[in-house]
Amino acid sequence: MILYNSETKQKEEFKPNNGNEVKMYTCGPTVYNYAHIGNLRTYIFEDILEKALNYLGYNVQRAMNITDVGHLSDDSDYGDDKMVKMAEKEHKSVLDIAAFYTKAFKNDFERLNLKWPETVLPATSCIDTYIEIIKNLIDKGFAYTSNGNVYFDTSKLEKYYRLTNQAQDEMLVAARDEVEQDEAKRNVQDFALWFTKSKFENQALKWDSPWGVGYPGWHIECSGISYKTLGEYLDIHCGGVDNKFPHHTNEIAQSESFLGHHWCNYWFHVEHLNVKDGKMSKSANNFTTVQSLIDNGYDPLVYKFFCLQSHYRKILIFSYEGLDSAQNAYNKLINKISTLNKNDGEVDFEKIKEFEDKFENGLSNDLNTATCITVLFDVLKSDINDVSKLYLIEKFDTVLGLSLTTPKKSVKNEIDEDLKAYILNKIEERKNAKHNKDFATADTIRNELLEKGIELIDTKDGTEFKIK
Ligand code: AMP
């Protein structure tokens, strides 16, 4: 298999350390809100990668974290903890918020036919491992305590920037530094491994450590979970392109300094899903969720099909017009497949070889899913018998996961029960607040829902809601 490696910045033949056994790590979500379809573009391609590797004969051992502590509103050490902020806003505990959005994330995986990785660990379940790594880094001189926190000393590395262009990053760090300078750091690009005495007094989850009661930084979580679940050597590490810096750069710094050797051979990064004015993101409030697609009458698999039509390393611009053409093509495919005759003789293994080869070449050529989709249409247009067509389509669908021969029941207007209960509860809270003339609280509830893409509509018969 040929894959583009973001570390060497070239396409390379993929060779795992140990024969056909692949150790794959994928950065998981920070569970403070729903995943948007941009986040899910990354998870869709990670899933395709895993299934493509299986298709090509590899055994994949895959692990993923669920970040429930330590991810600040800036990807670096600035801002508030995203989980704490949402818990305060929703008057819930951090763990309740994490449980709620983890379940929603899992639900999105199911709706998109994505396989849940065999190992998924919440960051809060591996504190001992982070402490073991941090102790080791301090002993070896790669980390230091300052003002109560523990930082990684990036000046101890010969090459800190491994995935990005150094000059550009230094400019970014400098720009950020003008906003808020952490005096405790020896070098501006140093990053926190463990927070104790810090500005985040309201941090709900804290653990004892050799450096005082505190909590881990975001980056150490992935190094720790990867080490704990997959061991000292990784074959491939995945994430969205925005994770290259600082997150993955810092993971490499920590893991290699701790392990004392090269850690991961291939870095797989998925480009962003944009909307017409830039990257789809929670902070820009320009995002769409799987639920909102469903509410607008789209099967989530149409979105998946839309993603698979273009290459994972190209920016993809989301629009409903684009989704409509994907819907047309997907419907054509499904309709055509549904007319195939299951009892039309035997599979012609000689004739199907040509299509199997083309499909395999598409996957092996840096995961060219657009080619794989074209092969599907070619199969349907060809003169091989229906049973052979069905055989191929079912085989290809083990990678594509588009429910091609078993279309899911229509999901139009199907709202997740938990989400519905949550919204109805909020509507009731808002009604009570209005009844008590507490209009500020009523407005806050409305705005909080709006931030999640849920619009309240007051009618003479009560309040209704619409998912945007
Ligand atoms: P987060 O929950 O913010 O940590 O993001 C989860 C994953 O989604 C990470 O791998 C990000 O790199 C990725 N991601 C975030 N925004 C986008 C986007 N607009 N398009 C594609 N991937 C994204």
Ligand code: ZN
């Ligand atoms: Zn990560």
